[in-house]
Amino acid sequence: MRLDAMTALVTGGASGLGAATAHAFARAGADVVITDLPNSEGKEMAARIGARARFVPADITDGDSLSAAMGAAKEGGHLRAVVHCAGRGGDRLRILDKEGNPAGLDSYREVLEVNLIGSYNVLRLAAAAMADNPVQDGDRGAIVLTASAAAFEGQIGQTSYAASKGGVHAMTIVAARDLARWGIRVNTIAPGTFDTPMLDRLRQDIRDSIAATIPHPKRLGDAASYADLALSIVRNSYLNGETIRLDGALRMAPR
Numbered sequence: 726m727r728l729d730a731m732t733a734l735v736t737g738g739a740s741g742l743g744a745a746t747a748h749a750f751a752r753a754g755a756d757v758v759i760t761d762l763p764n765s766e767g768k769e770m771a772a773r774i775g776a777r778a779r780f781v782p783a784d785i786t787d788g789d790s791l792s793a794a795m796g797a798a799k800e801g802g803h804l805r806a807v808v809h810c811a812g813r814g815g816d817r818l819r820i821l822d823k824e825g826n827p828a829g830l831d832s833y834r835e836v837l838e839v840n841l842i843g844s845y846n847v848l849r850l851a852a853a854a855m856a857d858n859p860v861q862d863g864d865r866g867a868i869v870l871t872a873s874a875a876a877f878e879g880q881i882g883q884t885s886y887a888a889s890k891g892g893v894h895a896m897t898i899v900a901a902r903d904l905a906r907w908g909i910r911v912n913t914i915a916p917g918t919f920d921t922p923m924l925d926r927l928r929q930d931i932r933d934s935i936a937a938t939i940p941h942p943k944r945l946g947d948a949a950s951y952a953d954l955a956l957s958i959v960r961n962s963y964l965n966g967e968t969i970r971l972d973g974a975l976r977m978a979p980r
């Protein structure tokens with residue numbers, strides 16, 4: 726699929742992986758809609774990218790605001806790419822506390838609400854927005870979701886996060902099969918450990934020790950590498966139903 730003469734919507738585009746992806750689409754000649762929470766820095770990020778980018782606030786867990794954002798992205802062009810980067814970290818809660826009491830359910834529900842139900846909300850509304858596009862190179866559109874290496878080797882304290890990201894991985898092939906009749910491809914990127922604001926809360930020595938566990942290259946991932954892969958997935962018409970790990974061969978230890 727050609728990246729110029731299309732509109733790409735990037736959720737979570739105000740920060741981290743989403744911001745790098747929004748920049749990359751604009752550099753490749755696409756018009757870009759950044760979608761993020763109203764109190765995010767989406768407007769400033771769009772201004773930094775330039776005339777090709779605009780900010781349309783939406784909460785990915787909310788049908789109405791996200792549907793309006795997809796509608797806005799369709800104005801004046803064809804929305805052919807949606808890269809879904811919005812998400813949150815986990816809660817680091819163990820199943821039992823030190824006294825053997827079970828963890829509550831509220832936090833688990835909150836993580837699944839944003840990362841899993843939010844992803845399905847993006848998937849269904851993106852597909853609906855793409856369904857009437859004219860076919861180009863065999864496609865009406867391409868959707869890229871974001872899982873995590875934790876979908877495969879979640880660490881202790883990551884039950885909610887790993888379940889949410891495992892769900893995103895699991896629905897990728899189902900969505901690709903389901904949307905095949907519409908000419909819409911669905912793929913997922915599973916990042917390892919990337920240097921974004923999501924990791925800012927970690928101390929430098931912890932970031933260094935994470936970097937040391939990555940076989941090659943021995944450093945945290947760069948958001949530009951994520952963006953590069955997202956663009957390649959959208960361009961490559963034969964890539965469908967796949968979760969691609971982007972992690973420098975990292976396989977996470979139990980803790």
Ligand SMILES: NC(=O)c1ccc[n+]([C@@H]2O[C@H](COP(=O)([O-])OP(=O)(O)OC[C@H]3O[C@@H](n4cnc5c(N)ncnc54)[C@H](O)[C@@H]3O)[C@@H](O)[C@H]2O)c1
Binds near residue numbers: 738839
């Ligand atoms: N950074 C990493 O190491 C890493 C590793 C694996 C997976 N991921 C995943 O990649 C994605 C992007 O992470 P990041 O590192 O760029 O994080 P980030 O915190 O820099 O950016 C996430 C963005 O999502 C937005 N967001 C959060 N909840 C939202 C909601 N309900 N509606 C709309 N926007 C919302 C935030 O405002 C923020 O701008 C997340 O899904 C994360 O789980 C990140």
